[in-house]
Amino acid sequence: MESNQDALCGGCSHQPPTEHARDGIGRRTFLAQTALLAAGAVLAACAAGDATDPGTTVDSTSGIKVSDFPALASVGGIALVNVSGNPLAIVRTGDASFVTLSRICPHQGNTINPNGSGFLCPGHGARFSATGQWQGGERTSNMRSYATSYDAAAGTITIG
Ligand code: FES
Known part of the structure; x- marks a missing residue:
């Protein structure tokens, strides 16, 4: 049981997955990934905006x-x-x-x-x-x- 818990939690003492969600680790990871996706979307939008077709x-x-x-x-x-x-x-x-x-x-x-x-x-x-x-x-x-x-x-x- 203990070794299975270590594998899921990366060696920490938290009970997966509810304690991670409760203490914000899962949330921080999620927010970091979301920020990267948002940055990518902004770059894509800027690239599209720069491509002005004169007509x-x-x-x-x-x-x-x-x-x-x-x-x-x-x-x-x-x-x-x-x-x-x-x-x-x-x-x-x-x-x-x-x-x-x-x-x-x-x-x-x-x-x-x-x-x-x-x-x-x-x-x-x-x-x-x-x-x-x-x-x-x-x-x-x-x-x-x-x-x-x-x-x-x-x-x-x-x-x-
Ligand atoms: S929104 Fe400012 S120039 Fe168009």
């Missing part, structure tokens, strides 16, 4: 072909475009509806990235919905949006 350059805010952006084939799809150096995100919000959002963060101007079904600013962590509504993280206003019309016959979008 596909388009020459004009009118006549943008939806078919040029496979992501816009389905509702909820997000296409990143760049018009005259302005990073924008076009979001398909319905079968015949789109919204265009400025990716310049209203907080301090970092470039906002798509994240899941919405957006995340790598600057200070502001989160936005797919339609640019502020949802959490650093408190700021909503993403700036631009009226976006869709010509179904031509399959094109016009911003503004």
Whole structure:
């Protein structure tokens, strides 16, 4: 019995496993491992945040072909475009509806990235919905949006 106890407890005098949990040894080990996992998640998030896609350059805010952006084939799809150096995100919000959002963060101007079904600013962590509504993280206003019309016959979008 004693030797079995030593093997489970690493040679200490505690009764496994309840005394370890009660005196916090198990908890400390758990917290240390959790901290390492959290640090890894933060590094992964930073790496993802650094990879800012400038978007596909388009020459004009009118006549943008939806078919040029496979992501816009389905509702909820997000296409990143760049018009005259302005990073924008076009979001398909319905079968015949789109919204265009400025990716310049209203907080301090970092470039906002798509994240899941919405957006995340790598600057200070502001989160936005797919339609640019502020949802959490650093408190700021909503993403700036631009009226976006869709010509179904031509399959094109016009911003503004
Ligand atoms: S610049 Fe976007 S959250 Fe601060």
